[in-house]
Amino acid sequence: MINLVLFGPPGAGKGTQAKKLVDNYHLVHLSTGDIFRYNIKHQTELGAIAKSYMDDGNLVPDDVTIKMLETEVNKHPDAKGFIFDGFPRTENQAKALDHFLESKDMDITLMLSLQVPDDELTERLQKRAETDGRADDADSEIIANRIAVYKRETEPVAEYYRAQDKFEAIRGTGPIDEVGNRLRAAIDKYL
Numbered sequence: 001m002i003n004l005v006l007f008g009p010p011g012a013g014k015g016t017q018a019k020k021l022v023d024n025y026h027l028v029h030l031s032t033g034d035i036f037r038y039n040i041k042h043q044t045e046l047g048a049i050a051k052s053y054m055d056d057g058n059l060v061p062d063d064v065t066i067k068m069l070e071t072e073v074n075k076h077p078d079a080k081g082f083i084f085d086g087f088p089r090t091e092n093q094a095k096a097l098d099h100f101l102e103s104k105d106m107d108i109t110l111m112l113s114l115q116v117p118d119d120e121l122t123e124r125l126q127k128r129a130e131t132d133g134r135a136d137d138a139d140s141e142i143i144a145n146r147i148a149v150y151k152r153e154t155e156p157v158a159e160y161y162r163a164q165d166k167f168e169a170i171r172g173t174g175p176i177d178e179v180g181n182r183l184r185a186a187i188d189k190y191l
């Protein structure tokens with residue numbers, strides 16, 4: 001079983017690359033951002049909670065996010081492995097994930113961290129606002145808050161995996177296919 005954490009700031013290309021990795025390694029892709037957006041679209045109770053945080057570019061509280069993630073993992077008992085995209089985003093979530101996976105005799109194989117300079121991130125998110133219509137991409141103050149929240153709460157999560165020797169930094173700039181090649185090369189070293 002391979003369980004990957006795809007990591008990086010907003011706009012790093014996690015969603016794009018996760019879709020390619022799913023095809024290559026036959027994994028289940030769980031994007032917490034996508035699951036929240038699905039719930040918002042379908043006007044669920046979870047969606048209403050998530051929206052109140054996402055609209056400002058803040059994190060949805062850990063207890064809500066962790067519970068949702070565990071429910072999603074449990075929906076796929078026969079999975080060959082998972083790609084966690086946008087999770088864990090706090091050290092608390094990382095610890096909860098380890099604990100949960102351990103209870104199922106699973107563990108994280110590797111965290112892949114996509115590295116992209118700040119100015120390119122902002123540029124990519126502004127461009128995405130024009131094509132995807134995500135409310136949290138349309139406002140430069142919300143984008144700045146998401147990047148600040150990332151630096152403050154999420155970036156330290158990398159250390160958590162580095163300490164376990166499960167961390168690879170990958171350059172996230174250049175053509176999409178080349179980034180994909182770099183990710184696959186890093187994963188294949190661990191298989």
Ligand code: ADP
Binds near residue numbers: 032036057065093146
């Ligand atoms: P991006 O990586 O571009 O910010 P995502 O789709 O991953 O986009 O996330 C969008 C928003 O969803 C985040 O700004 C946050 O409000 C919420 N979110 C997603 N994943 C998590 C998580 N693991 N914990 C808390 N909030 C989350």
